[in-house]
Structure formats: C-alpha cells, structure tokens
Amino acid sequence: MKFTAEDAKTLRRILRWRRDVRHFRTDPIDEAIIARLQEAMDLAPSVGNARPWRVVRVDDAALRNAVRANFTRCNAEAAATYDGQKHEDYLRLKLAGLDRAPLQLAVFTVSDPDEGHALGRRSIPDTLRASTDMAIHSLWLAARTENLGLGMVSILNPASMETLFDCPPIWRFSAYLCIGYPEFDDDMPLLHRVGWQKNHAHPWEQR
Secondary structure, three states: OOOOOOHHHHHHHHHHHOOOOOEOOOOOOOHHHHHHHHHHHHHHOOOOHHHOOOEEEEEEOHHHHHHHHHHHHHHHHHOOOHHHHHHHHHHHHHOOOOOOOOOOEEEEOOOOOOOOOOOOOOOOHHHHHHHHHHHHHHHHHHHHOOOOOOEOOOOOOOOHHHHHHHOOOEEEEEEEEEOOOOOOOOOOOHHHHHHOOOOOOOOOOOO
C-alpha cells in the first residue's frame, strides 16, 4: 500500500486540529461512529501484541457523578499548590468536560497480561502503559476525523478510580476520556490561548 502526498497532507491537518477539548455539546453520538472509534483502538500497536488496554464505557449516572467528585477533590488539591496570580489563573481554567461530554470512557492497563507472553516488556514494563497510550492516541485521531473532540481528564486519583470501577488487581488506571462534538473548533491548544503554557517544539538532537 502506497500513500500519496495528499494523504500525508490530510494526516498533518488531522494532527494539527487534534486538540484536548473541554467544551462539549451534549448531542448524542451515533453508535456506528462509536463502533468505528473502538475499531481505531483495536488497530493500535502494542508491545508483544499484548493489547493491554481495557476500556469501560461509563453510562451510569452514579458512576459519572463519582468520577466528577473525584475530579473536584483532586482539582482542589492541585489548586492549593499554586499561590497568588497563578492560583487565580488556575481557578479560571476549564480542565474537564465531565459535565457535558456524551461519551465517557475509563481506560485501564493490565499490568501483567498473559497475552504477548512478556515479549518486549521484561526490561521495560512501562511499554504496556505506552501501548495503552498509543491506543488512546489512535482513538483521538479517529475521533477528530468524525468531527468529534476528545478531552483527557488527568486530575483524578488512580487508586480511587480503580476502586470505583471494582477493577481486577492487575488493572491500573490510565486515563478518563470525554468525547463529544466540540462547542467550537480551534487549532491552537487552549492552554496556549489562555496564556497558561505556550505551545513549543523540541528540536531533535543529533549525536
């Protein structure tokens, strides 16, 4: 299979417009689209072909409320670490789309799966978590091609999330994802736009 220059141009455009979305419309997402998003994760690479990610679709209102409570606690703790103007700036940030995103996914990584027979991860066990991260990124790009936005909620207590979802002992919390149609499109990271952290590139080193 040979790809064209136009394919490469399209991919760059998708990468540029992939943003961490916090502002969602509440419109439902068609189940056929959700199936395509799941397929995108299934196409992701993984160490030893272990496929260590486990995804829970969170539809239950009580579970969603418990996740929001977890976020509220952790966000208050994070805010308390800043002083002065930085504290005020932090409080103005919208850091999660938990209140409106129609599709919400809790993602876990199996810490020692039978699949893959430990190939490629004996010396670097973190490759399992990296595999889950690549599956999430594949989902993220696929969501963008469906005109959906995705926001990753990282201000959560992992142990509490594992308890909340009654996980098997070898599951480790990796990410909580909010997915939906964005209220607006922007090719600039929100944290760059509001002045919290400028977007910048790191040049490759040559040695």
